[in-house]
Amino acid sequence: MRKSIATVCLSGTLTEKLTAAARAGFDGVEIFENDLLASPLAPEEIAARAADLGLTIDLYQPMRDVEAVPEDLFARTLRRARHKFGLMRRLGVGTVLVCSNVSAPALDDDDLAADQLFRLAELAEESGIRVAYEALAWGRHVSTYDHAWRIVRTAGHPALGTCLDSFHILSRGSDPKGIEEIPGEKIFFLQLADAPLMAMDVLQWSRHYRCFPGQGGFDVTGLLHHVLATGYTGPLSLEVFNDVFRQADAGRTALDGMRSLLALEESAGISALPAPVVPTGVAFAELATSDPEPAEALLTAVGFTRTARHRTKPVDLWERGEARVVLTTATRRTSTALAALGLESPAPAAAARRAEALLAPTLPKHRTADDVPLDSIAAPDGTEVLFCATRRAGTASWTDDFTFTGESHADGRLDHLALTQPWHHFDEAVLFHRAILGLRPHDTVELADPYGLFRSRALSASPSGPRLVLNLAPTPGADDRARHIAVAVDDLVTTARACHAAGAPLLPVPGNYYDDLAARFDLTEGELATYRELGILYDRDEQGGEFLHCYTGTVGQVFFEFVQRKGGYSGYGAANAPIRLAAQRR
């Protein structure tokens, strides 16, 4: 279907917005009135610019509080409409959006609303313009889509139809099934937005928290099904405003929006993408630093063994059981960073095709000419994601690039990777990992550290696939928060004891924490003493599942966590995060 985006979704000047929309592959735009008013370009110049970019201008919204008002006010609206319809002809836009009246003078009179909308449609028709009437969720008397449709039907004018907006419908909790009772040709426009599920004033919710479909909690796909059932053939148009988009790069936001619509079309069965190839695990995590000694010392102290060296490059493989860390010094950065991750993929090439279809930036397959070719993409935070096969029959293995010289005798497997995200790209990252990698997002949790709240959202492929935890730092300035690699072991106490014996810098945990553990759980004195001695944190879920974990100090921007899961515990010890964060701050 045709895809549009409202200019209010994008930051910058109108020209920058149009360029960003076109580059992301949109077919059209809704122009937000303030963007036009603030532009130094005349309407004809804007129309020409859009046409040059291959964009139609699909919608304009120059009037508010139009219908169901006393005649003197309506006369002023018609006067304004004459001006604005002239402007729309100059712009070449054929549909005007009229939102339900929110003002105090609005009357609760559907017949008056229908009559005035009819007269507005008469005037619009003279200019070849159609009027799309939409119920705002906070409309004074008209706040539901079926009410707006009843008024449109009563008016019965060919140039008058309705506009549906998924936010206004789903935020009110309306049942979208009734959409199917509207003839498709009377749905003049469809605006799409998602939002996190929140209990708050709907106007504030709309103004600050909308996001692209697939990033929030609404069933936008279900709504689209109902709209398609009517025979609607107009555009899918994104109308999202939130505090992040207003500050983010317009090009990035436009691509994020297009990815959202592509995934939405797939989930609604309108178009097919290369099928998702869900990764079955994490093949390796890659640390990059030109000064490897601190990382090597830490890896050694926490039980990793250097098992192999790359045949041609300054890259080592470290293993602890099945947990693999690649350490490369082919970088200019001195500080150690978690720069890439290899996902174990049942079909690496197919995974890459899906990623490309969903607009992921693809990276060169060959890092150097002799390497085993690896399909690889860049995640929104810049992390390189490689689709790998590890020692599988009939497939080139990334390990073939390495010459093995040692063996790990400890146990371990990668449990999860925690990746701090740049402030402006958190929702984008969630959609990226969900749509492209096929991971399932879990609920967002808020955690307090001594200098701010941060959001954390895990994504996983059950039951044994990779788990990623995306963390959002409290402020745009705090994007440098460390990332970590969590390794699962069979016996955390033994592992922690061995780490201590090897001089690993484990994070100290305050004694007060253990006094509190004693009050919260019926642990034995011996267990408590052991945990206290070794700096082990403890959590228990409602089903009695248990989680033991401990942390190392930080090298560069990376630290390690060791975890032991018992009895089906599936979380990440969020209750202990404030303790860990405070200890890291010290």
Add this chain to the structure above:
Amino acid sequence: MRKSIATVCLSGTLTEKLTAAARAGFDGVEIFENDLLASPLAPEEIAARAADLGLTIDLYQPMRDVEAVPEDLFARTLRRARHKFGLMRRLGVGTVLVCSNVSAPALDDDDLAADQLFRLAELAEESGIRVAYEALAWGRHVSTYDHAWRIVRTAGHPALGTCLDSFHILSRGSDPKGIEEIPGEKIFFLQLADAPLMAMDVLQWSRHYRCFPGQGGFDVTGLLHHVLATGYTGPLSLEVFNDVFRQADAGRTALDGMRSLLALEESAGISALPAPVVPTGVAFAELATSDPEPAEALLTAVGFTRTARHRTKPVDLWERGEARVVLTTATRRTSTALAALGLESPAPAAAARRAEALLAPTLPKHRTADDVPLDSIAAPDGTEVLFCATRRAGTASWTDDFTFTGESHADGRLDHLALTQPWHHFDEAVLFHRAILGLRPHDTVELADPYGLFRSRALSASPSGPRLVLNLAPTPGADDRARHIAVAVDDLVTTARACHAAGAPLLPVPGNYYDDLAARFDLTEGELATYRELGILYDRDEQGGEFLHCYTGTVGQVFFEFVQRKGGYSGYGAANAPIRLAAQRR
């Protein structure tokens, strides 16, 4: 009265929080449990540290979801309570806060709640501890203060009382008058917080938007009156958590909180401060730059005349009618900044005494030895605020430092100053200007610029006193937004024409704006043509008052606005701000 602050109001480690609270003059603290758990200090060490700093520990809250639960759950609570009362003895804190149950197992059974609270109080009494029961606004069955009090009264235990929290009471819209029916000795604690008036989920509102009394929209003073009428003699304790405090400097936040309590005590009639001395106008705005040529060129082009030079320093006075700008080059900064403002004060010394009593940082009276002494303080954004008298009989005038060489023949007076505020100190700035300078805050408005929403709040002293507009940039990084000086003139068209003729760089306004003006207002063709020619913006209020204004380009971080108010227009042309901001961004 004794003043306390909850450690959750302040950022950093527990030690940093205690230090900040003591330095700001607090008598005590409420220790937030996570602050204690994350501290490497043992409880006895924390108690000793607090005592060294002159702080008592007034409240601790180690348990949740205590009352009205099945017996097996309550047994666990008692077990936990035994541990925690032991901890409280080590800390030396005599009151435990118990908030009303929010959990699913809570039963709607006041008798059970009373019985279990009685038993908890029995246990507490053995440790010399009192239990303060508080209704959370989102409590499952108990969400109002009078309900909590009925349960406390039913229980009838001497070690059981109630805790009142202004947020929980006022956010629910409860009438605080009923507080007077509670005996003062049964009010064990009083927590104070304000909040902006918002329609949102009360839990989110509480967690993210609380602020100190006097910074939001609640009548905290009125509530305090009712509490005092009961004979309450406990502490006034600030319990505020919001997204800003968590990231702000703890010392600043503690001072801001203490200022809030001092102003609250004054407004409640408990204590007297030096009376406010409301300024009657702005004597001058001071620009500072080591490279004055661009500012001089701009001042000249917009009709200011250099009328005087400071007797001993590289400081010039520029005037346009009664609008005075002081330009100093005694600074190391090259870029021009609005660094100070002189307020016309009926009693400068008394104004300074009040400022000092309200913890404003005072600055040296004599900028150099020979100067006329001026009382001066630093505003939260670092702007120097000087209390001045201008050519008033019997008072030294700041103008006495200047040798006059010229005269201004144009008209003008300072209309307002717009001051961009650092992100972390917006509410602090509002309270500062309100409490210390006696200005009245107006409603907050949200404005969209191409890269974000920003908040704007005006403060004024009616009718002819100074008007300040505090603007909050969208993100912590955008604190460098330009500030501006708005000059009122009798005839804006004539002024704008003269500025154009003198080559002043007036901000260009897009033609689309004027097309829209034509649709919005019934201006004559001549008026529209003139405004379009000169780049004049126009606004009209609901009473027909009119506002004409135009802007200059920016020199350093400063620009000028010229305004003409007609028919009692009292706003600032907020509707035009997006147009202006977009033009400035280009």
